[in-house]
Amino acid sequence: MPSVPPRRLIAHLDMDAFYASVELLRYPDLRGLPVVIGGGRRHQPETLPDGSRRYARLADYAGRGVITTSTYEARALGVHSAMGVMKAAVLAPQAILLPVDFEQYRAYSRRFKAAVAELAPVIEDRGVDEIYIDLTHLPGAQDAVGHDPLGGARAIAREIKNNVQRSTGLTCSIGVTPNKLLSKIASELDKPDGLTVLTLDDLPTRVWPLAARKVNGIGPKAAAKLTGLGIHTVGDIARCERAWLVEQFGRSYGAWLHDAAWGRDERPVVTESEPVSMSRETTFERDLHAVRDKARLSALFTELCTELAQDLSRKGYLSQTIGIKLRFDDFRIVTRDLTLPAPTSDAQAIRRAAGECLKRVDLSRRLRLLGVRGGKLMRQAAVDARPPSPARRALPPRAAEPEPTYNLPLFEPLADADS
């Protein structure tokens, strides 16, 4: 007898103001105040002799940092993530400013994920503060409770929230729907400490009135273009002809927009993935010039390469494509990369390759940011486990050449490349 596959029940869990909430566990005296996390590192709270603490205020800050998270009290003053700290200081000069402490957040991240996994093990990681969870096959998830056909799923989501709260002291918001796209939207509808369960029937009333920008995948550029076309809400998109969206946005993105607006998304919850790249970058306190600040830049460049090498080694990866990223004073970004004959995690090899990349950039403008990236990653263990067999060595025809050459573009005058 053919059986109907169970309907998918996908949850999206988002920790509420995660970094800020972790800080409030440590500094409970700040509860109820506008608190902002971000900036550099030079504003640690100071403990006074009487045991009380003194905190930095936004107004005290000078620098290029941005806000990473803020408490709901700070958000009420117009202070949001990714806003420059200097700009936020104009809006809320008296808000408390705390430095970011990623170690701490990562520790709490592991704890909340473990708490979820006790009840629902099929988890997709989406960074420190959010996850997708596949509830489809959990016992009881498909059961109705009283008149609520989704009561089983709702009860599981509530248990997950409770378990997270018990093990971390933190609240989260959960959306449960037939897919990741809708769940991501749903988890935001009742923040903080929310629980929202939606079916496709709820689309017109709960999703279509929302701004198009609320859809994960519609960013500032796409939203601006939509606005220019008189399209503001998700419902506006849903009313568009699919073919017209394809004309306006291209075959792939146009079709995706149409699907998204109609709540269609078949992507599975992916429980395991391998990293694609690792990188290190830094924004300077003031813009630097390649000639005038050569020594300073050179030292920073080497430092970034060393850090990348350490990251690779610590995590057990080798990288075969080394790249650089520059941001100029006008905010223009340039990248260059170079694929090596063999993967490496050696700081000097990375530094050399990055140096080759740098030669291919016009450095007349001042620099704001410098970054180094390792792509085409492979696990060290996997590379070790396949010693150079005769077959392998014979594989690339060019391996016969005496000295491996960098695969530089032809238009680049090779200049004084080591040779």
Place this chain on the structure above:
DNA sequence: TCTGGGGTCCTAGGACCC
């Protein structure tokens, strides 16, 4: 004195091979 740092995925052209 606007605008961090760490990622993923997509597109597109040219090289190069079959």
Place this chain on the structure above:
DNA sequence: TCTGGGGTCCTAGGACCC
């Protein structure tokens, strides 16, 4: 001599996300 495809790799840029 002309005219083709398909497929993969490399590189650069850009949109988007947390």
